[in-house]
Amino acid sequence: xxxxxxxxxxxxxxxxxxxxxxxxxxxxxxxxxxxxxxxxxxxxxxxxxxxxxxxxxxxxxxxxxxxxxxxxxxxxxxxxxxxxxxxxxxxxxxxxxxxxxxxxxxxxxxxxxxxxxxxxxxxxxxxxxxxxxxxxxxxxxxxxxxxxxxxxxxxxxxxxxxxxxxxxxxxxxxxxxxxxxxxxxxxxxxxxxxxxxxxxxxxxxxxxxxxxxxxxxxxxxxxxxxxxxxxxxxxxxxxxxxxxxxxxxxxxxxxxxxxxxxxxxxxxxxxxxxxxxxxxxxxxxxxxxxxxxxxxxxxxxxxxxxxxxxxxxxxxxxxxxxxxxxxxxxxxxxxxxxxxxxxxxxxxxxxxxxxxxxxxxxxxxxxxxxxxxxxxx
Numbered sequence: 613x614x615x616x617x618x619x620x621x622x623x624x625x626x627x628x629x630x631x632x633x634x635x636x637x638x639x640x641x642x643x644x645x646x647x648x649x650x651x652x653x654x655x656x657x658x659x660x661x662x663x664x665x666x667x668x669x670x671x672x673x674x675x676x677x678x679x680x681x682x683x684x685x686x687x688x689x690x691x692x693x694x695x696x697x698x699x700x701x702x703x704x705x706x707x708x709x710x711x712x713x714x715x716x717x718x719x720x721x722x723x724x725x726x727x728x729x730x731x732x733x734x735x736x737x738x739x740x741x742x743x744x745x746x747x748x749x750x751x752x753x754x755x756x757x758x759x760x761x762x763x764x765x766x767x768x769x770x771x772x773x774x775x776x777x778x779x780x781x782x783x784x785x786x787x788x789x790x791x792x793x794x795x796x797x798x799x800x801x802x803x804x805x806x807x808x809x810x811x812x813x814x815x816x817x818x819x820x821x822x823x824x825x826x827x828x829x830x831x832x833x834x835x836x837x838x839x840x841x842x843x844x845x846x847x848x849x850x851x852x853x854x855x856x857x858x859x860x861x862x863x864x865x866x867x868x869x870x871x872x873x874x875x876x877x878x879x880x881x882x883x884x885x886x887x888x889x890x891x892x893x894x895x896x897x898x899x900x901x902x903x904x905x906x907x908x909x910x911x912x913x914x915x916x917x918x919x920x921x922x923x924x925x926x927x928x929x930x931x932x933x934x935x936x937x938x939x940x941x942x943x944x945x946x947x948x949x950x951x952x953x954x955x956x957x958x959x960x961x962x963x964x965x966x967x968x969x970x971x972x973x974x975x976x977x978x979x980x981x982x983x984x985x986x987x988x989x
Contacts, residue, residue: 620953629953632970633979636803636825638688640956642833644972645877649830652880653873661872664854670879671849675839677882680815680822682845684838684852685875689802690735691868692823692838693769696798697722697736698864699821699847700767709851710862713740719766722798725752727779728771732800736769739864743769751779754789761793767821772801772814787818796820796844802836803828808886815839831881835874898924900968900976907980911987930964930983937989947986948979955979 620629632640645653667685674683686692701718702708708718722736726745733743746752746760757768768790774780781789783799790797801814802825811829814822821840827833838848849855851863853870898918905916905928913933918925932941939947941962948955955978958965964983968976 631953631955631972631975631978633966633968634956634958635967635970636827638827638833640970642825642827643830644970645832646830646881646884648884649877649881653877656873656876663872663875664858666872666875667849667852667854670875671845673879674837674882677886678815678822678837678839679812680839682839682842684845684849685870685878686823686836686838686848686852687834687868687870687874689800689823689825689836690732692836693732693735693798693800694738695848695851695865695868696821696823696838696840696844697741697767697769698739698851699844700796700798701739701741702847702851704843704847704850706850706859706861709847712851712864713738715740719764721762721764722766723757723760723768724771725757725774725780727751727777728774730771730774732802733769733771736798741766747779752781754781754785757781757786757789761790761795765793765795767796767798770797770799770819772799772804783814783817783819791818796841799823805829805885806890808890820844826878826881829881829885831878832874835870835878837878837882894924894926896973897926897968900971900973901925901928901966904928904966904968904976904980904983907977908984908987911984914987926967926969928966928968930966932962932964932987935987935989939986939989944983944986948982951982953978955982 622629630640636642670685671683686695698712701720720741721744722741723744723746724733726747727749747756768786770783770786775783787797797819798821799814799819801822805811805828821844824837826835850859850861852865853868855861856863856866901918908916915931917929919927919929934940941964942959945957945959945964
């Protein structure tokens with residue numbers, strides 16, 4: 613299948629369009645919006661709206677879907693982590709809100725298990741919090757977490773993706789220990805959105821705040837959700853961009869602005885996600901994976917592995933031995949990246965990976981054709 617020949621809006625302004633076979637990456641635009649979400653955004657553009665009212669009502673709908681007390685739409689999961697931390701530090705004290713990121717005299721320590729340190733734990737620190745590691749690279753014990761809780765502890769940050777890893781305390785135990793000392797728990801569940809019961813398990817865990825990225829369930833790349841305890845969500849809202857304008861608060865969150873269309877898009881995308889036939893969605897991914905694999909059959913010195921092994925497959929891994937012309941897997945990835953449209957694949961060592969969850973139906977054939985050419989040359 614030939615690549616599209618029409619000029620895209622991106623090419624009109626001098627950038628190449630990308631076929632994203634990597635996944636929901638912020639660097640590549642995050643997500644594609646469904647026709648229903650796009651239509652809702654267009655409808656929202658017709659009228660202006662009281663933004664505080666929109667945020668309050670949208671939060672009620674989202675909270676009901678997720679099984680949380682309250683919710684607030686944020687400009688991404690990173691902003692949700694920052695606002696959630698600010699809520700744990702300042703509570704409903706508007707004087708304290710106006711001082712952040714100066715946390716002198718306030719609870720400003722955010723505990724994190726050493727083994728779960730990750731790039732985005734930077735987000736809570738922008739409001740003046742200080743990360744305190746608990747345990748070591750081998751893990752954290754309940755006794756160590758208990759001992760680390762003190763008068764300066766604002767909250768415990770929990771990275772949901774590490775749940776179940778050896779040496780990492782389960783969330784249920786972290787919540788129990790923290791709550792005995794009156795300390796809230798903030799969960800980064802950015803992409804933990806499927807299965808649906810799994811997505812809802814984080815607010816149901818007893819954690820005080822949970823953060824999601826909307827790109828993972830078909831919402832805008834630029835939006836996210838903070839949900840949890842009513843009082844903490846109220847604090848986050850006051851410290852957000854509308855609270856700054858409408859309550860007289862001099863909070864740090866004025867730069868964290870959202871458009872009305874984005875807020876509507878998050879609500880509609882989440883509603884659509886909960887109403888979607890996910891079995892059909894996964895079967896569609898599997899067909900795309902199989903179509904690519906079928907078109908790569910017969911190419912020597914490659915190994916094709918659809919994943920997960922139990923199916924339906926959402927990814928295809930391609931182990932590549934050096935080609936007769938000396939090309940490596942990295943060279944093949946570069947050839948696809950430098951084409952037009954650019955095709956972005958995952959690359960780890962000599963293995964290329966294709967994640968079809970972010971591939972527009974039909975583009976899997978473009979990927980297969982370009983890959984076959986790059987591998988056969």
